[in-house]
Amino acid sequence: MADFRGPNTSAGWDVGVKQTVPGSRKTVWAFLMGEGLPLWLGKTTKLPLVKGAAYETDDDITGRVLSVQPGVDLRVSWRPGEWNHDSTLQLSLKEADGATIISFHQQKLTSRDERKMMLGRWKGAASDLEKALKRQSK
Numbered sequence: 004m005a006d007f008r009g010p011n012t013s014a015g016w017d018v019g020v021k022q023t024v025p026g027s028r029k030t031v032w033a034f035l036m037g038e039g040l041p042l043w044l045g046k047t048t049k050l051p052l053v054k055g056a057a058y059e060t061d062d063d064i065t066g067r068v069l070s071v072q073p074g075v076d077l078r079v080s081w082r083p084g085e086w087n088h089d090s091t092l093q094l095s096l097k098e099a100d101g102a103t104i105i106s107f108h109q110q111k112l113t114s115r116d117e118r119k120m121m122l123g124r125w126k127g128a129a130s131d132l133e134k135a136l137k138r139q140s141k
Contacts, residue, residue, distance in 0.1 A: 017109060020122070035105070047060040058079070076096070089111065109125070
């Protein structure tokens with residue numbers, strides 16, 4: 004698992020995490036948008052894959068779909084209930100040697116503390132997704 008993070012002059016603080024998981028990009032995308040959705044987005048069973056569509060999770064995260072390229076890339080606004088601002092979350096997939104690299108990149112974080120909190124969240128999500136996809140591929 005790789006991570007990158009730091010201040011970005013145009014978008015506040017940002018954080019990123021990458022994880023290689025078993026399976027084709029198509030298979031991983033289907034899992035992320037279906038059964039695996041609660042593992043990364045939050046406790047929900049649906050995310051409308053339409054630009055401008057709103058979503059809300061049971062754990063108080065709200066946002067809108069900013070762009071979607073099915074099987075490749077998804078950008079959403081992402082805002083926990085305790086924040087007074089939106090951030091931008093990008094989920095990207097890239098095939099690599101029979102596996103898929105999942106990348107989370109979050110921008111518009113307001114502080115080092117938010118960055119640290121989100122780094123923990125995305126590392127945890129990446130690890131949970133890897134475990135779930137390994138179980139699924141057996």
